[in-house]
Amino acid sequence: xxxxxxxxxxxxxxxxxxxxxxxxxxxxxxxxxxxxxxxxxxxxxxxxxxxxxxxxxxxxxxxxxxxxxxxxxxxxxxxxxxxxxxxxxxxxxxxxxxxxxxxxxxxxxxxx
Amino acid sequence: xxxxxxxxxxxxxxxxxxxxxxxxxxxxxxxxxxxxxxxxxxxxxxxxxxxxxxxxxxxxxxxxxxxxxxxxxxxxxxxxxxxxxxxxxxxxxx
Numbered sequence: 001x002x003x004x005x006x007x008x009x010x011x012x013x014x015x016x017x018x019x020x021x022x023x024x025x026x027x028x029x030x031x032x033x034x035x036x037x038x039x040x041x042x043x044x045x046x047x048x049x050x051x052x053x054x055x056x057x058x059x060x061x062x063x064x065x066x067x068x069x070x071x072x073x074x075x076x077x078x079x080x081x082x083x084x085x086x087x088x089x090x091x092x093x094x095x096x097x098x099x100x101x102x103x104x105x106x107x108x109x110x111x112x
Numbered sequence: 113x114x115x116x117x118x119x120x121x122x123x124x125x126x127x128x129x130x131x132x133x134x135x136x137x138x139x140x141x142x143x144x145x146x147x148x149x150x151x152x153x154x155x156x157x158x159x160x161x162x163x164x165x166x167x168x169x170x171x172x173x174x175x176x177x178x179x180x181x182x183x184x185x186x187x188x189x190x191x192x193x194x195x196x197x198x199x200x201x202x203x204x205x206x
Contacts, residue, residue, distance in 0.1 A: 010113050017120035020151070024124030027131050027147065033139045036131070040147040043124065048154055051117060055161055067169040071157065071176055075150065078180040082146055085184060089191050090139040 005057060012054030019047035032098035033090050037083050044079035048072070114162040121155045142186055149179030 023043030030036045052072045059065040125148055132144035153176045160168030189195055 013113055013117045017117045020124045020154070021120045023147075024127035027124075027144065028127050033137060033143060036140060037143055040143050043147065044150050048150060051121075051154055052157065054117075055157055058161060059166070064166045064169060067166075067173060068157065071153065071169065071173055074173070074176050074180075075153070078176070079150065082180060082183045082187075083143075085187050086139060086143055086146070089187050090137070092191070093139075095137060095139065 009054045009057040012050050012057065016047045016050030016052075016054060019043060019050065023047060033095060034087060034097045037087050041079065041083050044075060044083075048075050048079075114158055117158050118155065118162060121151050121158065125151045125155070138190060142183065142190075145186075146179065146183045149175070149182070153179065 020043050023039045026039030026042075027036055030039055049072060052068050052075075056065050056068045056072075059068060128144045128148045128151065132141045132148065135141040135144060153172045156168050156172040156175060160166045160172070185195060
């Protein structure tokens with residue numbers, strides 16, 4: 001395997017690790033459930049996608065890559081579904097988004 | 113390089129676990145557990161490459177399926193209060 005393919009794989013793995021870490025930090029620091037769902041969804045799509053693509057480059061044209069493609073397709077289909085169901089349920093149960101204290105004044109000022 | 117990816121995923125799993133303990137509402141906890149499960153799938157995949165045994169990918173595939181079904185079942189339970197209830201059967205009960 002050439003050095004260029006290895007470097008591409010490492011780049012994908014490192015990028016995925018960065019997005020996964022950013023999502024984890026966002027999970028701790030963001031204020032309410034709606035913004036935290038953004039952090040979780042970002043790690044599910046971009047972080048998982050980049051890490052699995054990096055592993056696919058390492059795997060080559062084998063059965064391993066087929067399994068990785070299956071995992072990636074499944075994560076891509078199910079992650080937005082579960083996030084949407086969770087946020088829909090949270091919104092239906094009456095939890096509102098946490099707004100800033102002066103957000104109403106800012107909204108009225110921007111409208112006028 | 114697999115070690116770095118494994119370390120990043122482990123740190124994120126620890127942060128998600130802390131959020132699932134701290135979370136003010138039940139939906140924070142469900143979101144954190146869902147994220148923990150997805151990170152587990154990623155970590156099994158990377159560990160298979162790190163240890164030279166890519167057969168772990170089958171386990172990762174099964175874990176992804178179980179994680180999705182578990183999250184949807186938990187949400188349905190907290191929304192309707194019953195797992196066997198549906199849109200048609202709820203109308204029948206009324």
